Each structure stands twice: as structure tokens, then as C-alpha cells.
Amino acid sequence: MPRVFPLLLLAFGLFLPTIVHAADASMPNVVMILTDDQGWGDLSVHGNKNLATPNIDQLAKEGALFENFYVCHLCAPTRAEMLTGRFYARTGVRGVSTGQERLNVDEKTIAQYFKDAGYVTGAFGKWHNGMQFPYHPNARGFDEYYGFCSGHWGHYFSPELDHNNQLVRGEGYVTDDFTNRAMKFIEDNQDNPFFCYVPYCTPHSPMQVPDQYYDKFANMDPEMKNRDPKKEQLGMTRAALAMCENIDWNVGRILKKLDQLRLADNTIVIYFADNGPNSFRWNGGMKGRKGSLDEGGTRVPCIIRWPGHIPADRRIEPIAGAVDFLPTLLDFAGIKAKFPKPIDGVSLKPLLTQDEIEWEDRYLIASRNNQVSVRNQTYRLDNDGQLFDITQDRGQTKNVAIDHPEVLAQLKNVAKQYRSEMLPTQDDRPFTVGYTQNTPLPARDGNGHGSIKRSANAPNCSYFTNWKSTNDTVTWDVEVGEPGEYEAIVYYTCPQENVGVEIQAELLGHKTSATIKEAHDPESYGPERDRFDRGAESPVKDFKPFSLGTLKLPKGRDTLTLSALKIPGDGAIEVRYLWLNKK
CATH class of the missing domain: 1.20.5 (Single alpha-helices involved in coiled-coils or other helix-helix interfaces)
Known part of the structure; x- marks a missing residue:
């Protein structure tokens, strides 16, 4: 049977020479900004009169704006397509949590291509394609990583974050913080070619934003509403618009930094979003929102600027998508690559740089489980067979x-x-341990048994609570990649009346246990800063590390089990993480 994706798989060329270092003059810097749950309609450049996004609008005036740019219905799949140039269903990504968001380790990422070509690489924000090495961003081509690897985060003001696989405390509002780190990376590497990826986590819930942005919208009755106004939740809309204006301010800061360092003319700047809006609000009359395979769930903003190479104020009609970034950027940078696997993206360089070209029609796919929608230049076939x-x-x-x-x-x-x-949707991959010095196993990736439950329905930033019995356990399906001694460190809370509880970790026939002798019982927080109901997002707590001792582990796969050998009070502990750290 002939393939029906010839344009997607052959247009760019699969088997070019192996990577070579591009000449200095053809090594442009790259700054890629990705927003989370921002719809096509959440920008004033697209006609939304409810808000003002002057910095992003100016970026569009100075570069190219795609009229028909498509991504996936949810966060992790879009990231996988951007990173690999391949439809996400090829890459091992199946969903957005409990390990389904992981990008297969045999996929080569855009950061790895750039790093191999001599670039310094950094990512600052929400990763969402795997936490444990070799899935962690530091193992996927990024020299520096600062952010969080999960899909949701429960608090946006000075939260706990990951800096190169170490837990740290953020500084200020999370979008501002990611921007600060990205600007420092740019300044530190101004004399080297760099690839700077800035995946913001806003306007994804929880709907938290500083007062100076929210006050403008606090009592707004938006002039422009969703095509079905009865579905619109005005409180959600107000918060989202405020968060989008904060994003715009931060985009402006990055652009100003490039100007100050005289890097703008040799820096490709990309701005796009990962799926449709996270609520029913104005979105150009399109059908659907985040999670939908229709236009409203998959058509998003996309702007690319490179002064002197991409003509200013260009508008591009041909359909394009996140799968195209990898071949396009490699093409612009002069990085010739032999792709280890077929890619689905094509280089958009001709569209961006040439005035008159012949551009063949193609197919872009939106899929969710077994549901599929197909878009070509003119038509969309939806999952119900409607055209x-x-x-x-x-x-x-x-x-x-x-x-x-x-x-x-x-x-x-x-x-x-x-x-x-x-x-195919079977996913039997264990969580990997021992591929680097320290391995976090968050509650998100485990399972509670007996009376134990999660702190919220969404697993991503949840913790285990309600541990009442010695029959209750927490488990993780893990594979130890390197034999050795591992210190088991549990991040816990424990009220005074439960002090004396003895916790055991068991894996591959080896056990270690210790007794909690110090109370740690902080209040949960997060929802008090919300501008709108957070729904399934978990509140957060400040958990304390406690060593359970050392496990001498062979290589192998097994169920890692936390149990309570003795519970003198009403319950045991709450659990946010178990870390296994090589000694």
C-alpha cells in the first residue's frame, strides 16, 4: 500500500550527511517561546480587543505570522512534536501524566542537534516530556534546565522548582522567574551560538497572576466573548487575559535584552502556543477549545522573526505545525543532519524567505486516543467523518x-x-532509576493502595495523603539501570501525634526503614492566590526530606514499595517524593 504521507516524510529529505558544524556566519541564535493553554484569540494582533499584547504584536510586524499553524490538543504531545519533528504518536508520548508524557529515549531532540553543532542550550520553564534520567531535559540535549518537569504546578509564586535535577526555590512569579533565568542564559552566552527554549506554564491553571496585571481585568465585562457566551466563565476569562498580558511583558523583556546585547539581528525568535485556550473565551469563532481536535483546539498563534532574513510583516497562508520547527531551524542554521528516524515536518524556510514559491498541499494530523482529525490546506475531516x-x-x-x-x-x-x-496505546515502560546521581520519584508517578489517596484528582503535582493503616502502601514500577548503593529519601509531612511512625522502602529484595522522630506539619497553600477556581489542581505543601537509609540494589525491574511498619498515632505520613540517590 503506498504511503499517504509522502509530502510529510520526504519533502525535507531523510538521509542527508551527518551533522557538521555550521560556519560561524550561519549559526544564528534561537529563542523559542512557548505558552501553555493560550488560544489563537488571546492576542491583540489577532483582533482581540479585550487585551493588549503590544510586544507580541510588534514581533509579528517585524517577522512572519502564520495564519494556519497547528499543534496538538494537549501540552506534552505538542512538545514532543516540536522536539522531534515527528507526530507525537510515534514518539512514545501517550498523554499528559503518570508517565504517558515521556518522550522515548531513542528519539533525538532539536536540542541535541543544536548541541552537536556547537550550540549552548538551555530550557527555562515547563518541560513535560519526562522527569527521571534519561528522560530529563539535561539528558535530552539541554546544558541548563530550570523549571518543572510535570504537567501542572500548584503554585506560581516562588514555587519549588528543578535546576539541573536539584530541587530549588523559585524567585517571584513563575513566568517572570523563567524569563529572568532565560535572559541570564542569553547574557552569559552572548559570545556563543545558543538555543534558548522558554516554555512558559501560563495561562495554564492555577489562574494566578500579580495584582498589577489582574487589576485591569478584575471587573471587566469583555467586549468580545466566546461564540457560545453561555459557556464562558467570565472569572476564568479575566484571569487568563491578565496572565496573557504578563506573558507579553515578559516577551518584551527578552526582546529588549536581545537589543541591548546587539544580538537581535542574528537571533531567530519564535513565539507559539501548545494547544487551544483552556476555557471558552473569544477565539475567532472557532469550534472547540483545549482538548478538542477541531480548529479551536489545535490552531494557535505562531510568529517567527529573523531580521534581514525573514521579511517584516509577512503573512503565511499555507498550513504548518509544530513538527516543522526542527527541520526549519536546522535549515536556517545550516545544520545538516541524518535523521535516525523518518520525520513528519518540513522546512518552512522557503515560505519564510521567498516571495514566490510552489508549495504542495500536505496533511497535518490531530489525534487523541483513537480519534483522528485531518487537515489539509482547504479542508478538515473531523473524527465523526464530517468535512x-x-x-x-x-x-x-x-x-x-x-x-x-x-x-x-x-x-x-x-x-x-x-x-x-x-x-497502539500499550505503554509498559517503568520509571527509570540510577541513570544519574539522583532520581526523583514523585507521587504523580506512583500509586496509593488501601486508604491512601491523592491530594487532588490531577496527579501531576499531587501528593499522597490519608495514610491510615499498616496495610496501606505506596508503590512505583521502577527499573534500576545501574547496580549500587542508593539512599532512599522520602519527602514527608507528619503531625506531632503521628511521630514515631516507622517507614520502610523495599525494592528488588532489599529493605531499609527508619522512624520519623520529628514532626513536620505545614499548612497547604496555593488556592488563596487563585483568581478563579483551580478545579483539579492540587494545593501544595513544603515537604521535608528524611532518609530511610541505604538500599544495595542490583540492576532490574521491580515494584518499589513504601510501607508503614509501625503507626503509633492516627496515621502515617504524607508523601510528595521518594528520591533514590546514588552513594
């Missing part, structure tokens, strides 16, 4: 399938092949 002419009907109001049977059959064939090639 929409997007050039005439962006809102997907009229099914034109009966009028275009050949197009319908063609796009259905594309969807069928995608399902057959890329949608």
Missing part, C-alpha cells in the same frame, strides 16, 4: 462531505493509515 471547508467556514458550521466525495475519501484514507501506523 469542513475551513477557507470558507472556520467555525465548522456546515458539513460539505456530500459535495466533495473524493476529498472525503482521500482524507479518510489518511486517517485510517495514521490509526494503523501510530495509535
